[in-house]
Amino acid sequence: MSSTETAASTVITNIATLVTNDPSLGDGSPLGLVRDAAVVIEGDRVVWTGESSKAPATDNRVDAGGRAVLPGFVDSHSHLVFAGDRTEEFNARMSGRAYSAGGIRTTVAATRAASDGELEAGLVRYLAEALRQGTTTFETKSGYGLTVADEARALAIAARHTDEVTYLGAHIVPPDYAEDPAAYVELVTGEMLEACAPHARWIDVFCEKGAFDGDQARAILTAGRARGLTPRIHANQLSYGPGVQLAVELDAASADHCTHLTDADVDALASGRTVATLLPGAEFSTRAAWPDARRLLDAGVTVALSTDCNPGSSFTSSVPFCIALAVRDMGMTPDEAVWSATAGGAAALRRDDVGRLAPGARADLLVLDAPSHVHLAYRPGVPLVSQVWRRGVREV
Amino acid sequence: MSSTETAASTVITNIATLVTNDPSLGDGSPLGLVRDAAVVIEGDRVVWTGESSKAPATDNRVDAGGRAVLPGFVDSHSHLVFAGDRTEEFNARMSGRAYSAGGIRTTVAATRAASDGELEAGLVRYLAEALRQGTTTFETKSGYGLTVADEARALAIAARHTDEVTYLGAHIVPPDYAEDPAAYVELVTGEMLEACAPHARWIDVFCEKGAFDGDQARAILTAGRARGLTPRIHANQLSYGPGVQLAVELDAASADHCTHLTDADVDALASGRTVATLLPGAEFSTRAAWPDARRLLDAGVTVALSTDCNPGSSFTSSVPFCIALAVRDMGMTPDEAVWSATAGGAAALRRDDVGRLAPGARADLLVLDAPSHVHLAYRPGVPLVSQVWRRGVREV
Numbered sequence: 001m002s003s004t005e006t007a008a009s010t011v012i013t014n015i016a017t018l019v020t021n022d023p024s025l026g027d028g029s030p031l032g033l034v035r036d037a038a039v040v041i042e043g044d045r046v047v048w049t050g051e052s053s054k055a056p057a058t059d060n061r062v063d064a065g066g067r068a069v070l071p072g073f074v075d076s077h078s079h080l081v082f083a084g085d086r087t088e089e090f091n092a093r094m095s096g097r098a099y100s101a102g103g104i105r106t107t108v109a110a111t112r113a114a115s116d117g118e119l120e121a122g123l124v125r126y127l128a129e130a131l132r133q134g135t136t137t138f139e140t141k142s143g144y145g146l147t148v149a150d151e152a153r154a155l156a157i158a159a160r161h162t163d164e165v166t167y168l169g170a171h172i173v174p175p176d177y178a179e180d181p182a183a184y185v186e187l188v189t190g191e192m193l194e195a196c197a198p199h200a201r202w203i204d205v206f207c208e209k210g211a212f213d214g215d216q217a218r219a220i221l222t223a224g225r226a227r228g229l230t231p232r233i234h235a236n237q238l239s240y241g242p243g244v245q246l247a248v249e250l251d252a253a254s255a256d257h258c259t260h261l262t263d264a265d266v267d268a269l270a271s272g273r274t275v276a277t278l279l280p281g282a283e284f285s286t287r288a289a290w291p292d293a294r295r296l297l298d299a300g301v302t303v304a305l306s307t308d309c310n311p312g313s314s315f316t317s318s319v320p321f322c323i324a325l326a327v328r329d330m331g332m333t334p335d336e337a338v339w340s341a342t343a344g345g346a347a348a349l350r351r352d353d354v355g356r357l358a359p360g361a362r363a364d365l366l367v368l369d370a371p372s373h374v375h376l377a378y379r380p381g382v383p384l385v386s387q388v389w390r391r392g393v394r395e396v
Numbered sequence: 397m398s399s400t401e402t403a404a405s406t407v408i409t410n411i412a413t414l415v416t417n418d419p420s421l422g423d424g425s426p427l428g429l430v431r432d433a434a435v436v437i438e439g440d441r442v443v444w445t446g447e448s449s450k451a452p453a454t455d456n457r458v459d460a461g462g463r464a465v466l467p468g469f470v471d472s473h474s475h476l477v478f479a480g481d482r483t484e485e486f487n488a489r490m491s492g493r494a495y496s497a498g499g500i501r502t503t504v505a506a507t508r509a510a511s512d513g514e515l516e517a518g519l520v521r522y523l524a525e526a527l528r529q530g531t532t533t534f535e536t537k538s539g540y541g542l543t544v545a546d547e548a549r550a551l552a553i554a555a556r557h558t559d560e561v562t563y564l565g566a567h568i569v570p571p572d573y574a575e576d577p578a579a580y581v582e583l584v585t586g587e588m589l590e591a592c593a594p595h596a597r598w599i600d601v602f603c604e605k606g607a608f609d610g611d612q613a614r615a616i617l618t619a620g621r622a623r624g625l626t627p628r629i630h631a632n633q634l635s636y637g638p639g640v641q642l643a644v645e646l647d648a649a650s651a652d653h654c655t656h657l658t659d660a661d662v663d664a665l666a667s668g669r670t671v672a673t674l675l676p677g678a679e680f681s682t683r684a685a686w687p688d689a690r691r692l693l694d695a696g697v698t699v700a701l702s703t704d705c706n707p708g709s710s711f712t713s714s715v716p717f718c719i720a721l722a723v724r725d726m727g728m729t730p731d732e733a734v735w736s737a738t739a740g741g742a743a744a745l746r747r748d749d750v751g752r753l754a755p756g757a758r759a760d761l762l763v764l765d766a767p768s769h770v771h772l773a774y775r776p777g778v779p780l781v782s783q784v785w786r787r788g789v790r791e792v
Contacts, residue, residue, distance in 0.1 A: 085767075087767075087768055087770050087771065087774055090730075090770065090773070090774045091729075091730055091770045091774070094723050094724075094729060094730060094773060095729035095730065095731070096729075129778065132779070133778070133779070281776070281777075284720075284724055284776060285724075285774075285776065287724060315774050315775045316775060316776050316777045316778055317775075317778055318776070318777030318778050318779075320777065321717075321776055321777020321778075322777075324680075324777075327490050328490075328680055328681075328683060333487075333490060333491035333492075334487055334490060334491065335491070371481075371483075372483055374483050374486065374487045375483065377486070377490060378483055378486045378487070378681075378711050379711045379712060379713075380677070380680060380681065380712050380714070380717055381677075381712045381714030381716065381717020381718075381720075381777060382525065382529070382712055382713055382714050382717075383528070383529070383714075383779040
């Protein structure tokens, strides 16, 4: 066998608990758990999973030492192209002190002022940090530029590091358009969209009081769709509103936040294929009420769990932390939270090559320093991710 | 200068934010913050702290790269000498499934069955995990043996790894004494105390309905004190009770948990020198109501923050996680939470050589991958500790 003909095969064996997310494998649960398992990798793909004793012969062998192996986390919602720091704003909020916070505007000003190199260095740093914590697929957005040039460069930088790039020119109405938001919507759906679409897969809008209303959001997402981008939407985070139902109506891949939902919103999500992406880091860092994952799951909605990593409202890059919060405060079982942070994230990105460990899937996986996936909730805050493999290569 | 005469000196410089916990230094706050700072270490001690530009000449120089430096965390409450696993009990509790949980008894049975080597290997593993997260001083307890021999061996094992060893024969009444708790108290205050006292500095009791009442707790702590041990106490965790006031009456070093407090309890703590040690990991992992740190701080009580790391109710070894919870859910500012996890823990162990970075203190410190200590709360769940020095030696 020549290496030019076939990639070398590697078996990771002595896995106490393997999460495949394939119900046809293992115990038949949604996580498709296999005990005393092995995974065989060839090139960048999984080619076999099952019980260790039945694993086929391979070129190389790695002993997982009785640890758990999971699909790499799929973080389908982050905002990582930014500059500046909002430590003092956070500190004042948590200390009950007055502070004239500029919010997103503070980050917009710093991001516009930063060089391309500074923005890319920041992105690379946060992606490396996320990778060390087990995230092997990440979506990231623009939204701190809010000019044609600044949005386009943010997306161009992001596209050098991930396929999952989202155009969020409609994050807020920037101060320069405060008197004429309609003109800003025109820019976002016109010249800015033209400049940004080549770098992005997705279009997103922050549909919320003080940002964009339902009609504006519909116009923006529809324009993006006409330009080949698929909609996703920041919906119902701070208050009830039209975002979730609009997301389902437009067949958006995901409605993100979903903190304030009417029964009609839940019914809409259950009737379509739009994923509800919950972002507990935001509720944690703003002391807000938690989204009710249990209600969504009981209604049959597909739920994803992501970090919302951004310097204002949720500066965590830790998917394990979000899993622990979801179990403690959002009514998810440990199994459900792990599924939502892997297969759920993949569904929110309409991907079936990641978020699972079955033959044909990408060999993106993590090894926990613990015998089961439940330890991600059982041992909150502890950095348990001890190895990360991406496309068949160990990177951590 | 010969190395046999004087230890080599090292300066850690380019520190964006230095937490000294010495109000006579820096900004005069309780944290004694120095910006653009340096720390000089000689042997195992800090010999100088101040602004970088004024640092004295040293043999070696380490560049902190604009990061924050803090005293190593002082985790004054953990239960790390145990065997066995309670993953399924946790999973069932968080999933709303019935499970015939044995609670502490499950761990007692597994611990009694384990070899000395197994117990020590577990302890070493958890201490290393805590060290990687910045904990340089840790207290740990017996309490899963509950026989003379099993308690004594747990303490002897612990004493090989830390000076802060606590005899907790009075954790629960073991099943073999269920019919005669008075006989168990007699054992704990008699033969077991004699066997355990040589290995321990502290005596502790779980004063709670279903464990030991006020009279039993008083008898146990008084006997321990007569044998040279200093009292500390698990008090008012699950319900109101006599524990906190008993702790103050006996001048215990710390009353731990303090979740259910009357005004008289708070007044008692404010009147004495007993530290209130809060353990938010326990409330997190049992979905219990949070202790009110704000109320204690406003009354002038000294508050410590620790992990309670144990396999049943709080299996986190992460002090940073506890800081983030204390800020989010217990009314502490980021500054207060950082103080409580360093100087507060030291106060709960009646130590003044750790928990601060001023001349004469032990050179136990951590370097954060962030410019300020506030990031421990601002970036929850992210493993930010990038270096740990203990007794002047870099260990992580």
